[in-house]
Amino acid sequence: MKKIRVELGSRSYDVxxxxxxLGQLGKWASxxxxxxxxxxxxxxxxxLYGRAATDALAAAGLKAWQAKPFPAGEPSKTLxxxxxxxxxxxxxxxxxxxxxxxxxLGGGVAGDLGGFVAALALRGLRVLQCPTSLLACVDSSVGGxxxxxxxxxxxxIGAFHQPSCVVIDVETLRTLPLxxxxxxxxxxxKHAVIRDExxxxxxxxxAEKLLATDGRGDDEKLSFDAETMARLIARNVAIKAAVxxxxxxxxxxxxxxxxxxxxxxxxxxFVGYDNIRHGEAVSLGMVAANHIAKARGLLKSSQARRITKxxxxxxxxTTTSPLDAESIWQIMQxxxxxxxxxxRMVLPTDIGKVDIYDDxxxxxxxxxxxxxxx
Amino acid sequence: MKKIRVELGSRSYDVxxxxxxLGQLGKWASxxxxxxxxxxxxxxxxxLYGRAATDALAAAGLKAWQAKPFPAGEPSKTLxxxxxxxxxxxxxxxxxxxxxxxxxLGGGVAGDLGGFVAALALRGLRVLQCPTSLLACVDSSVGGxxxxxxxxxxxxIGAFHQPSCVVIDVETLRTLPLxxxxxxxxxxxKHAVIRDExxxxxxxxxAEKLLATDGRGDDEKLSFDAETMARLIARNVAIKAAVxxxxxxxxxxxxxxxxxxxxxxxxxxFVGYDNIRHGEAVSLGMVAANHIAKARGLLKSSQARRITKxxxxxxxxTTTSPLDAESIWQIMQxxxxxxxxxxRMVLPTDIGKVDIYDDxxxxxxxxxxxxxxx
Numbered sequence: 001m002k003k004i005r006v007e008l009g010s011r012s013y014d015v016x017x018x019x020x021x022l023g024q025l026g027k028w029a030s031x032x033x034x035x036x037x038x039x040x041x042x043x044x045x046x047x048l049y050g051r052a053a054t055d056a057l058a059a060a061g062l063k064a065w066q067a068k069p070f071p072a073g074e075p076s077k078t079l080x081x082x083x084x085x086x087x088x089x090x091x092x093x094x095x096x097x098x099x100x101x102x103x104x105l106g107g108g109v110a111g112d113l114g115g116f117v118a119a120l121a122l123r124g125l126r127v128l129q130c131p132t133s134l135l136a137c138v139d140s141s142v143g144g145x146x147x148x149x150x151x152x153x154x155x156x157i158g159a160f161h162q163p164s165c166v167v168i169d170v171e172t173l174r175t176l177p178l179x180x181x182x183x184x185x186x187x188x189x190k191h192a193v194i195r196d197e198x199x200x201x202x203x204x205x206x207a208e209k210l211l212a213t214d215g216r217g218d219d220e221k222l223s224f225d226a227e228t229m230a231r232l233i234a235r236n237v238a239i240k241a242a243v244x245x246x247x248x249x250x251x252x253x254x255x256x257x258x259x260x261x262x263x264x265x266x267x268x269x270f271v272g273y274d275n276i277r278h279g280e281a282v283s284l285g286m287v288a289a290n291h292i293a294k295a296r297g298l299l300k301s302s303q304a305r306r307i308t309k310x311x312x313x314x315x316x317x318t319t320t321s322p323l324d325a326e327s328i329w330q331i332m333q334x335x336x337x338x339x340x341x342x343x344r345m346v347l348p349t350d351i352g353k354v355d356i357y358d359d360x361x362x363x364x365x366x367x368x369x370x371x372x373x374x
Numbered sequence: 375m376k377k378i379r380v381e382l383g384s385r386s387y388d389v390x391x392x393x394x395x396l397g398q399l400g401k402w403a404s405x406x407x408x409x410x411x412x413x414x415x416x417x418x419x420x421x422l423y424g425r426a427a428t429d430a431l432a433a434a435g436l437k438a439w440q441a442k443p444f445p446a447g448e449p450s451k452t453l454x455x456x457x458x459x460x461x462x463x464x465x466x467x468x469x470x471x472x473x474x475x476x477x478x479l480g481g482g483v484a485g486d487l488g489g490f491v492a493a494l495a496l497r498g499l500r501v502l503q504c505p506t507s508l509l510a511c512v513d514s515s516v517g518g519x520x521x522x523x524x525x526x527x528x529x530x531i532g533a534f535h536q537p538s539c540v541v542i543d544v545e546t547l548r549t550l551p552l553x554x555x556x557x558x559x560x561x562x563x564k565h566a567v568i569r570d571e572x573x574x575x576x577x578x579x580x581a582e583k584l585l586a587t588d589g590r591g592d593d594e595k596l597s598f599d600a601e602t603m604a605r606l607i608a609r610n611v612a613i614k615a616a617v618x619x620x621x622x623x624x625x626x627x628x629x630x631x632x633x634x635x636x637x638x639x640x641x642x643x644f645v646g647y648d649n650i651r652h653g654e655a656v657s658l659g660m661v662a663a664n665h666i667a668k669a670r671g672l673l674k675s676s677q678a679r680r681i682t683k684x685x686x687x688x689x690x691x692t693t694t695s696p697l698d699a700e701s702i703w704q705i706m707q708x709x710x711x712x713x714x715x716x717x718r719m720v721l722p723t724d725i726g727k728v729d730i731y732d733d734x735x736x737x738x739x740x741x742x743x744x745x746x747x748x
Contacts, residue, residue, distance in 0.1 A: 079453070079457050079460070080457075083453050083454075083457075086453070086524065086531055087524075087525075090524050090525075090526040090527075090530050090531075090708075091525075091526050095707055095708045119533060120521075120531045120532060120533060121530070121531065122530060123519070123521060123529075123532040123533060123534060124533070124534070145497070147494075147497060150460065150461075150464050151461075151464075151465075152464040152465050153464070155497075156464050156495070156496060157460055157464075157494045157495065158494060158497040159493060159494060159497060159498070159533055160497060160498070333469055334464075334469045
């Protein structure tokens with residue numbers, strides 16, 4: 001088992017990565033001092049791992065129960081779903097109290113939604129994040145961002161609420177659709193570009209081992225090498241943890257994690273959250289950001305090409321059908337990271353190094369969007 | 375003008391108390407660095423002071439607007455109202471961003487609801503609290519507790535979100551119903567009992583000046599002495615500020631502020647939020663808590679009688695129609711401050727001194743509830 005510490009003073013916590021950790025959930029819940037635990041997951045994950053989670057918690061002496069699963073998919077990530085979950089928690093018998101632990105079990109939606117519900121119930125319950133998608137493992141489960149989407153944009157409603165522990169069982173990733181695994185790899189490429197060129201080499205070299213299906217189709221269990229997967233996740237978590245420790249509230253360097261996300265989020269909003277995966281949108285967003293960086297003379301053409309090539313090797317999109325640049329720009333104005341109406345973007349200046357620019361023009365965005373949407 | 379500092383490290387802020395401060399709102403909003411401001415108030419307060427607030431903000435060069443007022447009253451303090459306000463904010467044009475300031479203007483509901491909406495919008499906008507009820511001035515506007523009620527109990531959904539500034543214009547209190555002023559005085563008595571016997575003397579001595587109506591009826595403007603009112607508010611804010619500074623997240627001494635609130639909240643839930651004012655419920659809750667403290671030999675009978683007598687002088691209820699002790703106890707189990715199913719209560723051990731007890735029995739609560747409900 002690999003353990004990564006997220007340093008946040010009195011709110012520091014560990015991220016544990018390994019094979020078969022789901023069966024030991026109760027150990028960590030007990031260490032946190034919880035007496036009761038509620039597992040929050042969607043209609044896909046609940047039948048697969050919900051029982052294993054509550055059994056593991058009950059084995060450690062906790063009163064453990066599952067909240068009614070919400071329908072799988074990003075469209076569930078709304079204030080209305082959060083409200084239904086809050087009703088479930090607040091009317092449960094025996095009553096929840098401040099000794100109750102919330103265990104989001106699933107992908108990014110379960111983590112963001114479950115963490116958000118935990119942030120609000122009784123003004124804050126403790127959380128044990130148990131991500132089961134690669135994207136959630138390397139990104140959303142660490143850092144304390146929780147929230148839901150709004151018709152005006154993604155993640156526009158939310159709260160910062162750090163978990164007390166994150167437990168990642170790589171075996172739970174074997175039931176992911178292959179496309180979902182690729183989705184997470186997009187975020188891994190992002191971490192490599194902003195902080196660590198050697199991680200980019202690791203992904204290039206390990207792509208086959210990570211995407212292995214042993215010739216089975218997309219619907220079969222994945223046969224990735226568990227050790228390679230655990231190493232990949234641990235390296236990415238370490239990058240994310242370091243950034244979050246340095247800047248919990250996104251006043252500075254945490255903004256670097258938004259590389260690929262400014263235009264990426266706008267594309268998601270434009271085409272509809274249920275028509276594109278987050279990692280796919282981020283892949284397009286990174287290619288678009290690299291285009292602007294290249295045009296500004298910040299990034300070499302060869303470097304931009306290398307990143308695009310790796311994304312393509314991971315079968316992530318690097319181009320898409322035509323986009324309306326004007327609409328994309330309008331959506332970007334509504335981005336919650338905008339300040340005084342200015343659009344900010346993270347641009348790479350090398351592989352492993354980025355900076356934040358707040359003088360991005362509409363013309364630059366239009367050119368980048370046209371380069372991607374063709 | 376009196377200025378009280380709430381010390382919370384990088385999140386410290388000032389509470390300003392005086393007559394005529396509403397017209398200077400723009401000054402504080404500018405100091406915070408806001409470029410846009412949205413005023414949130416209810417259907418009673420918006421017509422009275424909404425325009426004065428937006429005018430004052432606009433005069434300082436901010437883009438200022440009023441959110442659609444929500445219906446006045448505690449029943450509006452729900453996740454559904456918060457959702458409507460979030461829709462209003464997130465679809466506003468020009469778009470809100472992290473330079474947007476939220477200005478809750480009104481009583482406790484506007485403050486709790488407006489603060490809650492600010493906590494969630496874009497994962498946290500800055501807040502300038504502008505309380506216009508005595509209760510909100512001395513209690514809810516300071517300390518960063520925000521939230522909404524749930525059918526299962528009061529304030530069960532919420533977030534900690536400190537304001538950047540609190541501006542109290544005592545002149546806005548003149549339009550309060552007299553009963554609402556009494557409501558706030560109940561909370562002042564609470565502060566005196568937990569921390570400061572001399573404040574109790576100040577309230578005893580100043581009761582007539584504070585409750586003055588110049589012979590006019592309950593619907594007329596109040597004619598309290600502005601200086602006495604400002605001093606009362608400043609003293610209470612100083613007590614609240616000291617407690618919050620010592621324990622922002624309610625891990626310890628902040629719990630003292632719950633004196634009168636454990637049974638008080640249960641009574642509110644039992645009789646329905648719209649059938650009793652918060653200060654009235656707290657008045658009953660204090661009398662009930664004193665009953666338990668007396669029975670335990672912690673508080674002298676003469677001290678309990680003195681507190682009851684002052685509450686009666688302020689025309690706050692000290693007895694009520696019969697209550698169902700079993701239901702009250704059940705509701706108390708759901709109190710969000712309960713831990714591992716234990717009921718905790720704050721009991722006075724002297725006037726100006728309290729302690730927290732977590733070994734409260736159902737029998738003690740039943741006796742106290744019977745003593746109050748007769």
